Amino acid sequence: MNHAGELISAYLDGELAGSEVDQLFGHLASCGKCAAEIQELQSVRSAVRSLPVLELPPGLIPEADAELIPLHRNRGFLVGAAAAVVVVVIAIAAIFTPSAATISVEELNSRYGARASLDPAFGPAKVVAPYFSDVLE
Amino acid sequence: MTESVPFTWEEVARVYGRKIYNFAYRLTGNSDDASDLVQEVLLRVRKGLASYQPGSFEGWLWRITRNAFLDDVRRRNRRPTAPLPDEVDRWELASSPSADTEYSRISIGDDVQKALLGLPVEFREAVVLCDIVGLSYEEIAQAVAVPVGTVRSRIHRGRKLLRESLT
Amino acid sequence: MRRTIAAVAVLVLVPASTALGADLDELLDESREASYSAEQVISCSTPDGVRDAVVYLSQVGGELHVTAPVDPDVEVASGYGGWTLVREGSVVSSTNVQGTEEVPQSRYLVDDGSETEYLGRQAISYQMIGEGVVRAELVIDAELGALLKVATFGEDGDVYCERRFIAFDSEPPTFSQASSGSEVELSASVLDSDLPETLAGFERLDVYEDEAGFVFAYYSDGFFSFAVFETPAVVTLDEGSTTTFAGRVYARSFSPGQVTFAWETRQGGMAMVGDLPPDMHEAVLDGLPSPQGPGIFQRLWRNLFG
Numbered sequence: 187m188n189h190a191g192e193l194i195s196a197y198l199d200g201e202l203a204g205s206e207v208d209q210l211f212g213h214l215a216s217c218g219k220c221a222a223e224i225q226e227l228q229s230v231r232s233a234v235r236s237l238p239v240l241e242l243p244p245g246l247i248p249e250a251d252a253e254l255i256p257l258h259r260n261r262g263f264l265v266g267a268a269a270a271v272v273v274v275v276i277a278i279a280a281i282f283t284p285s286a287a288t289i290s291v292e293e294l295n296s297r298y299g300a301r302a303s304l305d306p307a308f309g310p311a312k313v314v315a316p317y318f319s320d321v322l323e
Numbered sequence: 324m325t326e327s328v329p330f331t332w333e334e335v336a337r338v339y340g341r342k343i344y345n346f347a348y349r350l351t352g353n354s355d356d357a358s359d360l361v362q363e364v365l366l367r368v369r370k371g372l373a374s375y376q377p378g379s380f381e382g383w384l385w386r387i388t389r390n391a392f393l394d395d396v397r398r399r400n401r402r403p404t405a406p407l408p409d410e411v412d413r414w415e416l417a418s419s420p421s422a423d424t425e426y427s428r429i430s431i432g433d434d435v436q437k438a439l440l441g442l443p444v445e446f447r448e449a450v451v452l453c454d455i456v457g458l459s460y461e462e463i464a465q466a467v468a469v470p471v472g473t474v475r476s477r478i479h480r481g482r483k484l485l486r487e488s489l490t
Numbered sequence: 491m492r493r494t495i496a497a498v499a500v501l502v503l504v505p506a507s508t509a510l511g512a513d514l515d516e517l518l519d520e521s522r523e524a525s526y527s528a529e530q531v532i533s534c535s536t537p538d539g540v541r542d543a544v545v546y547l548s549q550v551g552g553e554l555h556v557t558a559p560v561d562p563d564v565e566v567a568s569g570y571g572g573w574t575l576v577r578e579g580s581v582v583s584s585t586n587v588q589g590t591e592e593v594p595q596s597r598y599l600v601d602d603g604s605e606t607e608y609l610g611r612q613a614i615s616y617q618m619i620g621e622g623v624v625r626a627e628l629v630i631d632a633e634l635g636a637l638l639k640v641a642t643f644g645e646d647g648d649v650y651c652e653r654r655f656i657a658f659d660s661e662p663p664t665f666s667q668a669s670s671g672s673e674v675e676l677s678a679s680v681l682d683s684d685l686p687e688t689l690a691g692f693e694r695l696d697v698y699e700d701e702a703g704f705v706f707a708y709y710s711d712g713f714f715s716f717a718v719f720e721t722p723a724v725v726t727l728d729e730g731s732t733t734t735f736a737g738r739v740y741a742r743s744f745s746p747g748q749v750t751f752a753w754e755t756r757q758g759g760m761a762m763v764g765d766l767p768p769d770m771h772e773a774v775l776d777g778l779p780s781p782q783g784p785g786i787f788q789r790l791w792r793n794l795f796g
Contacts, residue, residue, distance in 0.1 A: 191479065192475045192476050192478075192479035192480075194479065195475065195478050195479035195482055196460070196475050196478075196479075199453060199460065199478070201459070201460045201475065226486050227479075227482050227483070227486065230482045230485045230486045230489065231454060231482060233435050233485075233489065234435060234439070234450060234454040234455070234485070235454045235455075237349065237435055237436065237455065239341075239345060240341075240344065240345050240348055241341070242340055242341050242344050242361075243344075243354055243358055246340075246344070246358050246361060246362070247336045247337075247340045247361065247365070289704075289721055289723045289724075289725055289726075289759070290725075290726065291725070291726070291727060291743070291750060293704075294717070294719055294725065294750065294761055294763050295748075295763065296574055296585040297585050297587070297698070297704070297706055297717065297719075298706075298708075298716075298717040298763045298764070299566070299574040299585070300574040300585035300586060300587045301587045301589065301696065301698075301706075301708045301717060302708075302715055302717075303554075303574060304587070304589045305710065305715055306515055306518045306519070306593075309518070309521055309522060309549070309554060309637055310521075310528070310530060310547060310636070310637040310638075310640065310653060310655070311628070311637050311640040311653065312715075312747075312765060313530070313532070313545065313547065313554070313556050313566075313653070313747070443588060
């Protein structure tokens with residue numbers, strides 16, 4: 187994995203398993219880009235969560251009295267602490283050992299095929315057959 | 324935490340009505356569509372309660388709610404249904420606030436709402452179910468009938484797109 | 491009902507040259523809504539030899555499924571909404587893209603079409619002409635609009651690829667809609683891309699960047715299309731050959747209906763994937779960053795990070 191990607195959002199939502207948290211922090215030790223990303227997505231998340239709770243239009247549901255159900259579940263995860271943790275992690279010196287990854291033809295084909303399916307000529311004229319070419323002969 | 328399962332649809336309406344309305348409003352951006360959606364959901368709940376099997380009530384409810392929303396999106400989309408409908412599902416922001424929106428028109432809220440409406444449907448519903456309704460990833464996965472990994476990915480992608488529109 | 495009317499409209503309305511493919515677009519739209527199952531042979535004469543494949547297609551409700559009879563464990567499903575799902579055994583990977591609504595200026599003229607028969611069905615045959623040369627021939631089912639046969643040609647009129655149905659069943663197939671367990675979701679972004687907006691007669695329609703650091707741009711000339719990839723990683727082709735254009739070396743692999751090129755620059759890997767005939771390849775590659783030599787990226791990487 188090159189970057190933390192969706193681990194970041196899952197972390198902010200308290201949805202990471204313990205080992206994944208370790209994995210994330212391990213990556214953050216050497217990736218300023220991902221550390222910045224945590225901060226940014228944290229503000230986006232708060233912005234959405236801070237949208238005001240709207241009241242029902244009067245008369246829409248006569249049966250609904252103002253029953254106060256909290257709209258956000260408190261799952262006990264203190265997101266505010268995340269920023270402090272990130273700062274600590276970056277302060278740890280770490281050895282940067284990347285690897286020059288390779289990508290496969292299947293990944294290229296998957297993307298090309300998906301976009302080609304928006305083409306007006308798509309269909310039998312543009313079926314992506316390369317997956318099967320190894321199989322013949 | 325135990326709460327008794329609502330048995331009558333009036334109780335469902337009373338306990339969940341506001342949540343459903345907020346879900347619908349954040350997804351559609353206007354109170355008319357949100358109101359219609361609430362009524363449609365309650366209608367389906369009313370019909371479905373008779374055959375409801377005890378299990379996860381909220382899972383059942385949010386699946387109904389989300390399907391009702393998607394059905395409406397599909398009806399508005401004239402093209403043949405692809406599994407992930409995309410373009411023609413933009414809901415216009417209400418041009419003027421109606422009496423029911425009690426919040427003050429702070430520009431931050433408007434920007435966020437606008438940005439939400441700019442998201443593809445699948446991302447939008449995932450973010451709204453997470454950050455507005457407050458469901459866990461597992462609950463969202465049940466409501467939307469995709470694996471948890473997909474939920475995770477959609478929420479992440481949705482937030483990244485929101486960040487781009489908000490900066 | 492609607493399709494019969496459409497077929498009549500084709501025979502009556504086909505105007506002299508003003509439509510320039512407008513009717514063809516309608517027919518292609520129709521063809522996406524057709525329900526049928528068919529067996530298709532894809533056969534290409536490439537510089538690396540003949541490439542064949544036999545596939546089963548079934549299409550219903552705007553969704554197309556492709557399987558190979560030789561290996562029932564592999565399945566490709568696509569929807570006209572920009573998604574592809576590949577299943578090999580239990581491994582599923584899929585991509586969902588959204589495009590901008592850009593439509594390229596087609597560089598092909600379409601003739602009026604002539605009635606013909608194919609596989610015992612009433613059909614209409616169209617020719618697409620570019621720069622005075624017939625580049626594609628399409629045989630379209632008069633009733634359903636399905637593409638029964640598509641042949642593409644090189645600039646000297648030689649057949650490059652031919653896709654034709656060898657069995658056709660207009661009974662709508664039933665299959666469960668592919669579940670969209672999307673692993674990759676891409677939206678076209680307004681990137682400042684260094685990839686050119688026009689390239690050898692093709693127009694750049696969409697550019698995508700995803701989390702893995704891939705950038706890819708989709709080009710079309712109105713019929714043929716290709717994608718160019720820039721990646722921070724090296725693209726590996728399992729098989730194929732190397733080819734040289736004016737001293738620049740590329741890895742190249744032909745498969746039925748498609749060509750893939752891969753090469754390296756100082757920034758990383760690049761690739762080009764598409765269905766364009768061989769005579770167009772050099773001009774396209776000419777407009778893209780040149781290969782710096784195989785292994786250059788790997789060497790730089792090792793030098794920096796030992």
